[in-house]
Amino acid sequence: MAEHPAPFAQPPAESEPPHLGAASKAAAGLKAVEKTARFALAGVGPVKGTKLLLAVNQKDGFDCQSCAWPSPDGERHTFEFCENGAKAVADEAMRGRVDREFFAAHSVAALRAESDYWLNQQGRLVEPMVLRPGATHYAPIAWDEAFELIARELRALPTPDAATFYTSGRTSNEAAFLYQLFVRQFGTNNLPDCSNMCHESSGAALGQSIGIGKGTVTMEDFERADAIFIIGQNPGTNHPRMLSTLEAAKRAGATIVSVNPMPEIGTERFKNPQDFMNPLKALRTLLGDGTRLSDLWLQPRINGDLALFKGIMKEMLAAEDAAPGSVFDHAFIREHTTGFEAVVADLRATTWEDVVTASGVAREQIRAAADIAMRSRATICCWAMGLTQQPNSVATIQTVVNFLLLRGDMGRPGAGACPVRGHSNVQGDRTMGIFEKMPDAWLDRLDAEFAFKSPRVHGFDTVEAIKAMHDGRVKVFFAMGGNFLSATPDTEFTGEGLRRCRLTAHVSTKLNRAHLVTGETALILPCLGRSERDAQASGEQFVTVEDSMGIVNPSRGKAEPASNLLLSEPAIVARLARAVLGARSTVAWERLADNYDLIRDHIARVVPGCEDFNAKIREGIFYLPNAPRDRREWRTATGKANFVAAPIPRRLVGEGEFVMMTIRTHDQFNTTIYGLDDRYRGVFGGRRVVFMHEEDIRAAGLMQGQSVDLTNRHNGVERVARGFMVAPYRIPRGCVATYFPEANVLVPIDSVAAVSNTPTSKFVIVTIAAAAQ
Numbered sequence: 053m054a055e056h057p058a059p060f061a062q063p064p065a066e067s068e069p070p071h072l073g074a075a076s077k078a079a080a081g082l083k084a085v086e087k088t089a090r091f092a093l094a095g096v097g098p099v100k101g102t103k104l105l106l107a108v109n110q111k112d113g114f115d116c117q118s119c120a121w122p123s124p125d126g127e128r129h130t131f132e133f134c135e136n137g138a139k140a141v142a143d144e145a146m147r148g149r150v151d152r153e154f155f156a157a158h159s160v161a162a163l164r165a166e167s168d169y170w171l172n173q174q175g176r177l178v179e180p181m182v183l184r185p186g187a188t189h190y191a192p193i194a195w196d197e198a199f200e201l202i203a204r205e206l207r208a209l210p211t212p213d214a215a216t217f218y219t220s221g222r223t224s225n226e227a228a229f230l231y232q233l234f235v236r237q238f239g240t241n242n243l244p245d246c247s248n249m250c251h252e253s254s255g256a257a258l259g260q261s262i263g264i265g266k267g268t269v270t271m272e273d274f275e276r277a278d279a280i281f282i283i284g285q286n287p288g289t290n291h292p293r294m295l296s297t298l299e300a301a302k303r304a305g306a307t308i309v310s311v312n313p314m315p316e317i318g319t320e321r322f323k324n325p326q327d328f329m330n331p332l333k334a335l336r337t338l339l340g341d342g343t344r345l346s347d348l349w350l351q352p353r354i355n356g357d358l359a360l361f362k363g364i365m366k367e368m369l370a371a372e373d374a375a376p377g378s379v380f381d382h383a384f385i386r387e388h389t390t391g392f393e394a395v396v397a398d399l400r401a402t403t404w405e406d407v408v409t410a411s412g413v414a415r416e417q418i419r420a421a422a423d424i425a426m427r428s429r430a431t432i433c434c435w436a437m438g439l440t441q442q443p444n445s446v447a448t449i450q451t452v453v454n455f456l457l458l459r460g461d462m463g464r465p466g467a468g469a470c471p472v473r474g475h476s477n478v479q480g481d482r483t484m485g486i487f488e489k490m491p492d493a494w495l496d497r498l499d500a501e502f503a504f505k506s507p508r509v510h511g512f513d514t515v516e517a518i519k520a521m522h523d524g525r526v527k528v529f530f531a532m533g534g535n536f537l538s539a540t541p542d543t544e545f546t547g548e549g550l551r552r553c554r555l556t557a558h559v560s561t562k563l564n565r566a567h568l569v570t571g572e573t574a575l576i577l578p579c580l581g582r583s584e585r586d587a588q589a590s591g592e593q594f595v596t597v598e599d600s601m602g603i604v605n606p607s608r609g610k611a612e613p614a615s616n617l618l619l620s621e622p623a624i625v626a627r628l629a630r631a632v633l634g635a636r637s638t639v640a641w642e643r644l645a646d647n648y649d650l651i652r653d654h655i656a657r658v659v660p661g662c663e664d665f666n667a668k669i670r671e672g673i674f675y676l677p678n679a680p681r682d683r684r685e686w687r688t689a690t691g692k693a694n695f696v697a698a699p700i701p702r703r704l705v706g707e708g709e710f711v712m713m714t715i716r717t718h719d720q721f722n723t724t725i726y727g728l729d730d731r732y733r734g735v736f737g738g739r740r741v742v743f744m745h746e747e748d749i750r751a752a753g754l755m756q757g758q759s760v761d762l763t764n765r766h767n768g769v770e771r772v773a774r775g776f777m778v779a780p781y782r783i784p785r786g787c788v789a790t791y792f793p794e795a796n797v798l799v800p801i802d803s804v805a806a807v808s809n810t811p812t813s814k815f816v817i818v819t820i821a822a823a824a825q
């Protein structure tokens with residue numbers, strides 16, 4: 053078996069092991085208020101920190117960079133953000149500067165030896181930098197020269213398909229639209245994005261099941277829901293403002309069921325930080341235990357969800373058999389769906405033994421969940437990465453949709469599907485055409501608007517792009533944001549792919565590891581952050597983003613830019629497009645970068661639902677159309693909502709092997725490490741831990757606190773992650789958890805979800821042994 057060469061691309065080992073302490077007893081609370089203040093004030097300064105936080109998610113302010121949970125349509129709190137939103141704002145507003153002196157003082161090799169936490173702590177990138185072939189240090193480069201360099205490399209390629217253009221999900225609608233236009237005019241659909249690693253499975257599943265790749269609920273539906281299932285999601289850390297929504301839903305009478313192999317404090321107890329702004333509520337919240345959110349916690353094994361939901365539906369079917377017409381919504385099923393009979397036949401053929409073994413959930417628990425579902429007049433299912441990053445994610449999500457369809461819980465008040473998005477504009481980027489396989493009808497409108505012919509051959513997604521870099525089909529890698537190296541699977545393999553490129557270029561706000569594992573030539577192109585003022589020739593600009601519920605919001609930066617050499621993302625795209633395409637382009641790039649209204653005018657004519665964009669956005673926010681939600685209309689191949697039956701996946705885990713999920717701590721945003729604690733899980737001062745069941749620790753002959761190495765063997769390659777500390781945890785036997793991105797080195801490049809091609813970051817087979825040294 054071939055082991056990868058010495059670690060090069062992965063984060064270095066930690067000098068100090070983490071220590072284990074008490075986990076929080078409730079999510080948020082006063083601690084969150086304190087942490088918010090500390091992050092905002094320490095790195096930013098009290099005056100600027102306060103001013104910025106007061107502008108977050110306000111109608112005349114900027115959209116929080118952290119997650120895609122919507123802000124209320126109507127009245128908003130003065131503090132419409134959460135602890136982790138404050139960290140994101142503070143992270144961008146940080147005082148430190150990564151300038152030419154910094155790069156002169158630190159070689160790329162020296163920087164590679166630093167932790168991700170340290171790299172991010174150095175501050176904002178402030179001027180374009182280049183790493184020339186053979187050089188040990190980045191050196192300054194003028195913007196024009198940087199664009200010329202990229203243009204030369206792109207023009208020298210044998211085909212436009214030898215370049216790949218990645219997008220992360222913070223990019224605004226305006227920047228994303230221009231970017232995809234440039235890439236398609238250049239001649240390729242190689243537009244992988246972070247969505248490929250995130251909710252791609254949701255898009256693929258929902259597209260086939262209900263005819264739209266997005267969720268079907270609004271904030272109002274949460275007020276009207278009777279039951280809310282939260283599946284494979286940790287909102288306390290990753291969508292903290294969702295807890296306020298859940299608290300309100302609970303007050304209005306909703307029952308909440310959480311489905312998670314880990315007990316997550318965020319879905320158990322919540323102390324609303326907003327309460328501390330109200331003297332009447334403050335003391336009660338401070339002294340009390342907080343609101344209990346989840347009424348029932350189901351603890352499946354990793355990837356046991358498909359079997360679990362089959363079990364829940366099997367209970368419902370039994371009740372329906374006993375009293376026909378009492379459980380299923382037959383009128384809805386007849387009028388709006390196909391495939392019902394096949395799903396019922398499949399449920400009948402599924403044995404209870406298979407359900408219980410595969411899910412790891414006891415029959416009584418399954419019945420309890422089914423009872424809640426059958427009592428509910430309107431049910432919402434929310435989910436995130438626990439469902440989307442599995443080998444059979446698409447089938448699991450379709451099974452959850454089946455569960456909703458049985459009771460007509462789609463396209464009516466208080467009910468529906470709610471894939472909770474991650475990055476604040478990941479959904480908008482897709483709407484704007486960032487997709488390696490955008491439908492032809494959409495491309496036809498793009499072509500008509502700009503009088504050119506866009507390529508129709510589908511491009512590379514993230515995994516395909518990595519493989520193409522590896523085997524030499526892709527020679528230029530360009531990234532609009534993100535941290536491609538550390539966010540993607542199989543870190544050493546991906547690193548090798550990037551190193552085989554002629555050029556790697558990143559538009560970024562902060563230093564990250566992707567700047568340190570590069571092609572022959574590398575560029576760092578620093579841009580404005582979302583909190584910063586964006587002044588162009590026609591005056592100050594705003595941008596727009598689309599949240600998780602399809603609402604388009606304006607976002608206007610308030611802070612002074614970190615440096616006067618920064619360009620906005622639209623300006624970078626426009627100048628790059630001019631340098632690459634020259635007179636051949638039919639687009640008035642410079643004018644569009646001067647005035648984003650003109651970009652929105654184009655969007656209005658190309659993107660369905662964005663008609664009269666400028667007028668609508670000046671009145672506030674607007675909803676994009678959503679046929680299943682608005683009209684119970686299904687734009688699927690059958691014209692109906694489709695029940696899709698899927699078999700329970702076989703579990704191919706050998707003796708001594710564990711299934712590992714890779715998750716986020718409370719102190720990070722994806723690969724950006726804000727701090728070294730995960731206080732909700734009782735981990736402090738470090739990140740290299742492996743959560744294991746106590747009996748598994750004992751059975752493997754290990755001890756709490758011991759240092760271990762984790763190994764994955766897949767398709768003849770051995771991948772090792774060294775120096776993880778064993779932490780006992782209430783996780784099912786046979787399942788373990790580690791943090792992303794430290795454990796990405798173990799995720800095999802070709803372990804992907806069927807259909808969506810998403811890396812199986814929550815399903816990695818590992819063995820665990822005492823550390824080598």
Ligand SMILES: Nc1nc2c(c(=O)[nH]1)N[C@H]1C(S)=C(S)[C@@H](COP(=O)(O)OP(=O)(O)OC[C@H]3O[C@@H](n4cnc5c(=O)[nH]c(N)nc54)[C@H](O)[C@@H]3O)O[C@H]1N2
Pocket residue numbers: 118119120136250283284285286287289290291311312313314316352353354355356357436437438439442473474475713714715716717718720721722814
């Ligand atoms: N502060 C902060 N906010 C963020 C982010 C961040 O890193 N930090 N990231 C943003 C992004 S891009 C995204 S996509 C979202 C991510 O939001 P989440 O999806 O909540 O993030 P993860 O940490 O990946 O957590 C996945 C959850 O799924 C559970 N899980 C794992 N495997 C299974 C399984 O097989 N079945 C079930 N039922 N559950 C399982 C885990 O225990 C965990 O609770 O958050 C966004 N918001």
Ligand SMILES: Nc1nc2c(c(=O)[nH]1)N[C@H]1C(S)=C(S)[C@@H](COP(=O)(O)OP(=O)(O)OC[C@H]3O[C@@H](n4cnc5c(=O)[nH]c(N)nc54)[C@H](O)[C@@H]3O)O[C@H]1N2
Pocket residue numbers: 219220221222223246247249250251437474475532533534535536538539540541559560561562563564579580581582621714715716721722723724792793795796799813814
């Ligand atoms: N093992 C494992 N891997 C995963 C996941 C997992 O759960 N487990 N989750 C996956 C998911 S859900 C996602 S979404 C991806 C995330 O993948 P990415 O989106 O590629 O990664 P991020 O860490 O969010 O990117 C951080 C970098 O973005 C840059 N940045 C920040 N703000 C801006 C901005 O406004 N403009 C520009 N141009 N750059 C900016 C900064 O330089 C920062 O270093 O990771 C995936 N990878």
Ligand SMILES: [Mo]
Pocket residue numbers: 246249250251473474475
């Ligand atoms: Mo994500």
